[in-house]
Amino acid sequence: MRLATQLGGDRSEVWEATAAAVQVLFWHDRFAEAADLAEQIIAKDGPLGGELCDQDVPFTTVFLAAELHAGQPAGPRLLAAVDHLPEGSVLADELSWLAGELTERPVEELLPSHFAWGGPSTPLDEAAEQLAARDHGSLDDRGTYALWQALTKANDFERAHRIIEATGEAPDRYAPCLWMAGWYATKGDLVSGEGMLLAARDRWWPYMKWDAIPDDPVLQPVLRLAVTDRVREQYLTRPIGPEAVEKKA
Numbered sequence: 003m004r005l006a007t008q009l010g011g012d013r014s015e016v017w018e019a020t021a022a023a024v025q026v027l028f029w030h031d032r033f034a035e036a037a038d039l040a041e042q043i044i045a046k047d048g049p050l051g052g053e054l055c056d057q058d059v060p061f062t063t064v065f066l067a068a069e070l071h072a073g074q075p076a077g078p079r080l081l082a083a084v085d086h087l088p089e090g091s092v093l094a095d096e097l098s099w100l101a102g103e104l105t106e107r108p109v110e111e112l113l114p115s116h117f118a119w120g121g122p123s124t125p126l127d128e129a130a131e132q133l134a135a136r137d138h139g140s141l142d143d144r145g146t147y148a149l150w151q152a153l154t155k156a157n158d159f160e161r162a163h164r165i166i167e168a169t170g171e172a173p174d175r176y177a178p179c180l181w182m183a184g185w186y187a188t189k190g191d192l193v194s195g196e197g198m199l200l201a202a203r204d205r206w207w208p209y210m211k212w213d214a215i216p217d218d219p220v221l222q223p224v225l226r227l228a229v230t231d232r233v234r235e236q237y238l239t240r241p242i243g244p245e246a247v248e249k250k251a
Contacts (some may be wrong), residue, residue, distance in 0.1 A: 017043055017054040018212035024060045028067060028217045029238055036060075037068035041079060048086035048093075055091035059209055060217060062096045063113055067221055070109045077104050115177065115218035115225070119184040123158040130156075138165050143174070150178040159185045172201035179205060180218055180225060187227040195228030203236060208243045215242065 020043045027036035040061050047054050054061075065083070069076035080101040087094035103112055110116055126134060130152035133145055141149065150173045153162045162182060166172065173179050183198035199219050206216045215237060219225045240246070 021212050022214035025215050025217045028220050033068045034072040037064050040064040044083045045086050055093050058096050066109050113221045115180045117181045118157050119188045124156045154178045154181045176205040184224045196230050199233045
């Protein structure tokens with residue numbers, strides 16, 4: 003936090019520290035503070051151009067999170083932030099797009115890792131059906147990955163749940179674990195939802211070098227149902243991503 007709020011120094015280090023601090027603040031349910039921090043860095047450094055203006059996450063989610071979880075309207079803050087950024091920059095375009103989408107779609111749909119939890123499934127394509135018909139243990143890594151992608155896209159929870167029951171294993175990637183966690187939470191099975199979030203943690207990889215911690219579990223209201231004290235403790239205090247790999251080596 004000290005680096006994120008400093009006035010001088012290397013500004014690339016400051017915005018990177020701000021991005022990491024925003025994500026950590028999300029996990030402490032300090033959404034209003036996270037939005038204020040992002041607003042300050044965009045107002046100060048946005049007019050200068052540079053690397054900040056080429057970013058999206060978490061600066062494209064922080065104002066949405068503050069609206070959803072802290073009751074602070076996102077629309078005006080998104081547009082105010084755009085005014086501090088060079089026209090046509092990545093961040094300006096993303097924030098402008100979100101401001102428009104807010105008038106048409108619920109906030110949670112615009113936040114990362116939103117799935118149609120509780121909704122209907124759609125049929126698998128022929129290739130995915132062939133993978134699903136096989137014994138799951140006979141699939142190689144590529145086949146397993148393809149099957150879980152297909153099940154997630156089709157929103158086919160029942161078949162996915164049967165695979166987990168049969169194998170005793172969570173999906174092999176981060177996104178399907180979040181999808182399953184949300185489904186379990188929707189069905190009131192918070193123990194299984196917690197288990198999927200813990201499995202997701204082990205499968206997460208940073209988006210960029212400053213990406214300190216995945217924030218999807220505390221941004222999506224459905225996933226928050228399964229964010230227990232144990233989940234918070236493991237995400238916040240234990241090595242994750244590259245750091246965890248280095249610890250194991």
